[in-house]
Amino acid sequence: MHIDEIVNGIVIDHIAAGKSMEIYKLLNLDQLECSVAIIKNVNSKKMGKKDIIKIDEALDVNLDALGYIDNGITINTIENGVKTNKRHCELPERIVNVVKCKNPRCITSVEQEIDHVFKLTDRENKIYRCIYCEMKAKN
């Protein structure tokens, strides 16, 4: 399978196999005019299988959101056909408007225009809790 090399844009690499569509939706990539390639189940020495997303446009991505979904992801910036920057995602301390609180008793279920904020409460087990009601975030 052949996918054109990017001249100016970003490559989101080392996505756990099967998670690319989640990231596509989260980053609202459907709203971009440029070419976007989702490559699924690519063979990887390190991961066995992985997904890759290539975006043919320079774009500021929400690193916190990516880190929340999968902190193994790397983001490569391509300028004039050359990789100029490689960033690793980390588990963010806070995520804002990435996931919604599903607790029907939470104030976020009725109060309009407030941010849905979750904070990392257990790094080892990757547990995030709503800052309002402390309900665990569900993927």
Add this chain to the structure above:
Amino acid sequence: MKDLIDILDLSIPEIDKLIEVANDIIENPENYREKCKYKKLATLFFEPSTRTRLSFEAAMYELGGNVLGFSEAQSSSAAKGESVSDTVRTVEAYADIIAMRHPKEGAPTVAAAKTQIPIINAGDGGHNHPTQTLTDLLTIKREVGRLDNLTIGLCGDLKFGRTVHSLIQAMVRYDNIKFIMISPKELKLPEYLINEVLVKKNIEFVETESLEESMPELDILYMTRVQKERFFNEADYVRLKDTYILTPDKLEHAKPTMRVLHPLPRVNEISVEVDKDERACYFRQAKNGKYIRMALILKLLGIE
């Protein structure tokens, strides 16, 4: 610290200081009669609660301040669909401090983020009720003389009882605390509190269904009501509500220095005959609630 939303917003030294001030208020009330002169407390109760609201109002009046507010959502603009954010922004123009009860969890957190004046969480759904926990801590300290080296029995509804959850969070910060959780298996303490608080902090605890067997060991017995409003099914409520009723004969096996606490209101889980026993301190506890709220208002207004 601008607000009190969660008991863990307060450090141990801050709690010690509040207890010290509350004790001083009890001993020298005349020194505090004008401390909040010309200050106004707004009690915003989007959900009815007689004793918490009256306790806050009595606290402010005893400090020489004034009180305004509402006691149910129906008599506020929330009934017209106003958001919490807009309500508190408006009230901020009229009051110096807000005590707020709301049926939705986290509502006081929203209020705190939207205002410059202090917000006190007076209960947000089944979530937090930090001034009740402060009341419990002041009561234990006054009745037993210490907040460490205690065996605490928690009895009744440990699943939905927010006062129990907050008390556990507060007490695990002190040395050598042991909990005995006494409840029917349907109302046991939630798993997350066991795993994320008790096990994680290496706190000794026992789960049992027997109040009688636990009694001789206890320094504190914290009784709770099985709350009808937390059940979806009337039959479950009826089946569980009479599981534990504290009577004078059960107290015979308790230490003479043991103390019985209850956040009130009680239904029938403590027989009225127990009230005469010196160990029953729930009405003294209710009184302490006013004093610790006075200390808290002073702290948050920067007066003490």
